[in-house]
Amino acid sequence: MTVNGTLRAFNAVNVPFTDLWLEPCPKGRTLVIAGAHHRLLYSLSRHFHEEGIALTVKRLSVRLGVVLLSAIASLGLLTGPAHADTTFDDSFEGNPADRWGGIPWGDGSNGFDIGRGLARTGANNGWLLAENGGSALARGVGFPNSAGQCAAQIYVKPSTDNTFMVLEVWGLDPNSSGVYEWRRRNYAEYNLNAGSYQALGFGTTASTFGGTRELHYRVFLHGGGSGQLKMARLDDFFARCW
C-alpha cells in the first residue's frame, strides 16, 4: 500500500490542507501535514486502524497548524514516492462566490443556484448564460510543492443544443528569468447538446521548471449569436495533484 493509495480514500473528507510529504524516521515513516484539520486526522487514524497499523498522532503546533503523524510500523507501509496526492473537491456548496469568480463579456452572465434542486450533488451549482457574448466561472488551486502535475474535471449540464464550451487551465509559473507570470497551459473545447450532467476534463497540467505556484481553472460558455441563447450548469469540480 502506498501513501497515494491511502490518501485517495479521503477524497470525500474535503478537508483543506496545503501540503503533504513523507520523510523517513527511525520508527518507520513520518507524515507531516501543514494546516491539517482534525477531521482529516480522525479519518487517517481510522483508516490506519482498519489496516491493522498502530498510529500515534501528535499535534506539534496548534498555532502553526502543523501536525505530525508517526506510523509505528515495520510493515513496509508508506513505501510510495516521497510525496502524496492532494485533492480539491468543490461542489459549489456553502457560499460558492467565496471560491468562484465570474468572467463575463458582451451580454454574458453567470451565477449560482442555491438550494434550487438543480445541482448534481448537494444543494448548489453554478450556471453560465450568454447570447451575444459569453461568460466563465473560474477558481484557483494551489499547486502543492511536492506535486509534479495536476489533473481536473468538472460536471457540466447543458440546457441548450450546440453549446460551445472551453475549459482552460492557467498556471502561475516562473519564466526563464525566475519571474512569475500567468500562462495558459491547457485548452479543451466541447460542443454539447442539451442533456444531463457529464464530466468534462481540463487535461493534465505539469509543473513548469518545478516551480508552478497556482493553477486557475476556467469554464467558458460562448453565446451562439442573436437568437441563439446558450446556457449550462456546473457542479462537482475535482482536481488531483500528485
Ligand SMILES: [Ca+2]
Ligand atoms: Ca453541488
